[in-house]
Amino acid sequence: MRVTFNANGRPVEADDVWEGESLLFMLRERLGLPGSKNACEQGECGSCTVYLDGAPVCSCLVAAGQVQDREVRTVEGLADDESGLDPVQQAFIDAGAVQCGFCTPGLLVQTHDLLEREPQPSDSDIREALSGNLCRCTGYEKIMDAVRLASARKCSDASEVSQ
Amino acid sequence: MEFLRPATWDEALAAKAENPSALPISGGTDVMVELNFDRHRPGALLDLNRITELTTWESGTYEGQEGEVIRLGSAVPYARITKELSGPLQGLSIAGNTVGSPQIRNRGSVGGNLGGASPAGDAHPALLAAGKDVFVEAESVRGTRLIAIDDFYVGVKRNSLEPDELIRAIRIPVADGPQQFSKIGTRNAMVIAVCAFGFALHPKNGTVGTGIGSAAPTPRRAAEAEQFLADELASRGLWESGGLIGPAAVQRFGELVSAAASPIDDVRGSAAYRRHALAVMARRTLTWTWNEYTQSLRSAAA
Numbered sequence: 001m002r003v004t005f006n007a008n009g010r011p012v013e014a015d016d017v018w019e020g021e022s023l024l025f026m027l028r029e030r031l032g033l034p035g036s037k038n039a040c041e042q043g044e045c046g047s048c049t050v051y052l053d054g055a056p057v058c059s060c061l062v063a064a065g066q067v068q069d070r071e072v073r074t075v076e077g078l079a080d081d082e083s084g085l086d087p088v089q090q091a092f093i094d095a096g097a098v099q100c101g102f103c104t105p106g107l108l109v110q111t112h113d114l115l116e117r118e119p120q121p122s123d124s125d126i127r128e129a130l131s132g133n134l135c136r137c138t139g140y141e142k143i144m145d146a147v148r149l150a151s152a153r154k155c156s157d158a159s160e161v162s163q
Numbered sequence: 164m165e166f167l168r169p170a171t172w173d174e175a176l177a178a179k180a181e182n183p184s185a186l187p188i189s190g191g192t193d194v195m196v197e198l199n200f201d202r203h204r205p206g207a208l209l210d211l212n213r214i215t216e217l218t219t220w221e222s223g224t225y226e227g228q229e230g231e232v233i234r235l236g237s238a239v240p241y242a243r244i245t246k247e248l249s250g251p252l253q254g255l256s257i258a259g260n261t262v263g264s265p266q267i268r269n270r271g272s273v274g275g276n277l278g279g280a281s282p283a284g285d286a287h288p289a290l291l292a293a294g295k296d297v298f299v300e301a302e303s304v305r306g307t308r309l310i311a312i313d314d315f316y317v318g319v320k321r322n323s324l325e326p327d328e329l330i331r332a333i334r335i336p337v338a339d340g341p342q343q344f345s346k347i348g349t350r351n352a353m354v355i356a357v358c359a360f361g362f363a364l365h366p367k368n369g370t371v372g373t374g375i376g377s378a379a380p381t382p383r384r385a386a387e388a389e390q391f392l393a394d395e396l397a398s399r400g401l402w403e404s405g406g407l408i409g410p411a412a413v414q415r416f417g418e419l420v421s422a423a424a425s426p427i428d429d430v431r432g433s434a435a436y437r438r439h440a441l442a443v444m445a446r447r448t449l450t451w452t453w454n455e456y457t458q459s460l461r462s463a464a465a
């Protein structure tokens with residue numbers, strides 16, 4: 001079947017999609033968007049997290065056909081051609097929160113959503129928000145640092161703008 | 164495989180009537196795992212995501228149910244239940260907030276939990292505790308059938324839906340007293356319950372509600388425990404006085420809840436542990452809700 005939807009602000013079309021295929025597979029294998037990672041295929045690891053109509057979801061658990069006419073935003077859609085990396089991405093680099101990098105795309109999307117909803121999360125808010133994203137390298141401390149850093153930068157940017 | 168994408172509820176019912184073996188898919192958090200691991204190859208998927216009324220809820224009064232009722236669309240995700248309905252559906256929203264992870268809660272729904280009817284589903288104990296007058300609104304081209312929650316679960320992962328029926332909504336009375344939910348697992352997220360317990364006080368009609376999860380072939384009510392506690396609260400005038408229930412009655416309640424279960428030994432825990440944990444959760448949720456209830460009595464009097 002054919003699936004048409006909006007990916008990262010652009011209309012896209014995938015052909016010959018198998019009816020039981022996941023959104024993750026379609027993104028990676030048919031649309032050249034391999035940023036979202038395929039690890040557990042059962043929603044446990046969060047590496048495939050993308051926005052679907054503004055809410056972060058595991059793309060391995062969405063059937064490709066379910067996104068017809070809807071909006072998907074992947075990790076590839078966080079950076080902006082003009083302003084460069086999203087502050088969340090920059091903070092992950094600066095804090096050393098990326099090791100093997102496999103979990104990073106999912107963590108970036110999930111953190112991005114957290115800071116949109118709650119620009120100044122507490123540590124327990126961060127842990128709760130990231131509880132569905134597994135990382136086997138970092139031990140999570142650098143990831144916590146990265147989220148705190150992104151939050152601090154976002155908040156200071158916002159206060160500069162408002163001054 | 165076919166992918167059916169009805170745009171309206173009537174189209175969905177017609178499609179299900181025509182293809183009774185088509186597998187409904189809502190949030191997909193159960194269905195897609197089965198597909199990804201090739202455990203199940205249905206002839207057709209019936210996507211319910213386009214049917215917008217399934218993701219809405221309304222409050223009103225309905226025949227056969229006392230007081231105000233929330234008619235919860237089958238596909239409202241847990242994240243929204245916790246955000247929008249934590250007061251009126253206190254127990255369900257606490258339970259929903261323990262499901263999986265934020266990503267799972269953005270997709271997973273009570274309709275999907277009921278469709279799967281797993282004994283470990285976290286919505287079930289909360290629905291049972293919310294009252295005997297919780298109804299699953301099952302619909303087909305033949306009409307609407309209201310299935311009482313006690314009649315819904317019929318076996319391990321089996322419910323009483325007919326092959327041509329879909330779940331339109333769940334009718335749940337608005338909480339008239341404090342409700343709680345408790346669940347045992349190895350961590351605070353991403354946990355299939357070792358066992359779980361839902362509890363609700365219903366001061367309006369002087370009853371209490373219970374629901375046991377993951378400790379019997381189906382989710383089930385601890386009927387004797389409910390009766391014991393309701394008698395105790397009534398005969399001692401505790402609903403009016405808000406007095407202490409006391410350790411003996413709390414203990415007895417825990418024992419009766421534990422006795423109502425028929426757990427098995429499996430990878431997540433032993434039967435003996437499940438029985439023990441259920442008694443502990445029963446005592447705790449009773450204590451938490453009773454404290455909340457007595458505080459509300461006192462602040463109403465002040």
Ligand SMILES: Cc1cc2nc3c(=O)[nH]c(=O)nc-3n(C[C@H](O)[C@H](O)[C@H](O)COP(=O)(O)OP(=O)(O)OC[C@H]3O[C@@H](n4cnc5c(N)ncnc54)[C@H](O)[C@@H]3O)c2cc1C
Nearest residue numbers: 043189190191192193194262263272275276278284285330
């Ligand atoms: C990583 C992970 C963690 C999880 N953690 C938990 C947990 O902690 N607690 C818990 O209870 N569950 C958990 N689950 C299971 C799942 O998220 C829940 O059962 C959820 O409620 C399913 O809802 P859904 O909308 O995604 O269902 P779907 O996967 O879309 O459907 C589930 C079943 O219901 C049927 N169905 C769906 N909608 C309807 C309808 N309207 N009418 C008739 N049948 C219907 C489907 O055909 C299917 O059989 C977890 C799943 C994953 C992947």
